Amino acid sequence: MRSVVTIAGVELRRFWRDRSNIFFVFVFPMLLVVLIGSQFGGGGNNGRVAIAGADGELRSRLTSALRAQDVQVWYDDEGTVRDELARSRADVGLFLTPADERAFAAGDDVDVPVVVSSQATAQGALQQVRTAVQGVTTRRSQLAALAAAGVPEAEADRALIQAGASAPAPRVSVTDVDEVSQEFGDLGQFDLGAATQTLLFVFLSTLTGASALIQSRREGVLARIVAQPVSAGRAVAGQALGRFSLAMVQGLYLVLGTALLFGVDWGSWPATIVVLAAFAAVASALAMIIGSVMDNEGAATGVGIGAGLVLAALGGCMTPLEFFPATLQKVAHVTPHAWAYDALAEIQRHGGSILDVLPQLGVLVAMAAVLLAVGALTLRRSIDRAL
DSSP: OHHHHHHHHHHHHHHHTSHHHHIIIIIHHHHHHHHHHHHHOSOSOSOEEEEESOOOHHHHHHHHHHHHTTOEEEEEOHHHHHHHHHTTSOSEEEEOOHHHHHHHHHTOOOOOOEEEOSSTTHHHHHHHHHHHHHHHHHHHHHHHHHHHTTOOHHHHHHHHHHHHHHSOOOOOOOOOOOHHHHHHTTOOTTHHHHHHHHHHHHHHHHHHTHHHHHHHHHTTHHHHHHHSSOOHHHHHHHHHHHHHHHHHHHHHHHHHHHHHHHOOOOSOHHHHHHHHHHHHHHHHHHHHHHHHHOOOHHHHHHHHHHHHHHHHHHTTSSSOGGGSOHHHHHHHTTSHHHHHHHHHHHHHHHOOOTGGGHHHHHHHHHHHHHHHHHHHHHHHHHHHHHO
C-alpha cells in the first residue's frame, strides 16, 4: 500500500510542476462561476435608471419611488445619459426639464420622455419606472383632492404618510405552475453555476491530465517503477490513485471555495462529497484509458478537451437538463455528468441525503468500475510492452 501512495504522490508532484495547471484548476473555474452567476443568478437590483434634469420635487419623488423598488438610480446630464443607454450601462433614461418641474409643482400634467436601452433587462426596468410614475401621480392626485377640500398641503402630506403607515399593505401571493421555474425557484445566485462548473472542470482537468501518464511512459518513469520491487498491479493502482486524487483536490476546492466566497448551498456535505468522489472515479478511469492507448501528449490533450466538453454539454453542464427535450434527456444519461447533475440537484434543491441519491451513485460507481477495469488492463499492457 505504501508503494501505491508513493506512486500517486509522484504523479501529483509532476502535475503541479506545470504552472498553467494552477490557473486552469483553481482560477478559471471560479471565474466562470462568477460569470454565470452574474448573468443568470438572482440577487441583483431591479434595473438601472439614469435621470437627466435639474433637481426638483418631481425628480426627488421619482427617485424615492424607484429606489423603494430596489432600482439603481443616478443623475447625469442629457448627453451622458444617452451615451450610457447606447453603451448598455443603463436600462432606462428619464429626461426632465425645468418646465416639467414647474408643471408638476403646479399640479399640471407632465409628459416625461423615456428612452429604453436594448438590454434584455430593460423592459423589466421600464415596468418599474411605470409603477413609480403611477405611484407619484396617485400621491399628487391625493394631495390635490385634500387641498381642494381645504386641508393645508403640509397637513395633507402628514395625513397620507400616517394613513400609509397604519393601513396594512395588501399581500399578493403568486404561484408559478411551471415545473422548470419551480425547480430553479429556490436556488441562490451562484448555486447552479457552481454545481455545473464543478462537474465540467473536474472531468475536463482529469482527462487532460492523461498527457502526464503518456509522458511517464515515454520518459521511462513507469518502467523504472516496475523495475523496483513493485508489481505492475501496484503501479497501475498508484496511477489510478494519482488521477483520482487530482480530481478530488480540484472538486473539493471548488465546493469549499464557492461555499465560502459565494455562499453556495451544497445541501448535505457528506452526500455531495460522495457524489463528487464517484464522479471523480469515472473521470480518473477514463483518463487512464486515454493515457494508455495514446502515445502523443498533444493528441491526448486534444481528445481529453474534446471529450470533456462534448460530454459536459450533453450531460447538462452548459445548459441545464431541465431545458432538454424528453428524448434528449434520456440520451444525456449515457454520460456520467447527467447522473451526477441529477444527484447534486436532488441534494441542493430538495435537501436529499446519500440514501436519496443511491440510484445515481450506483450508476456512477458501475461506470467507474467498468472503466477502471479497462484502464487498468490497457495500462498494464502498456507497461508490459515498455519492459
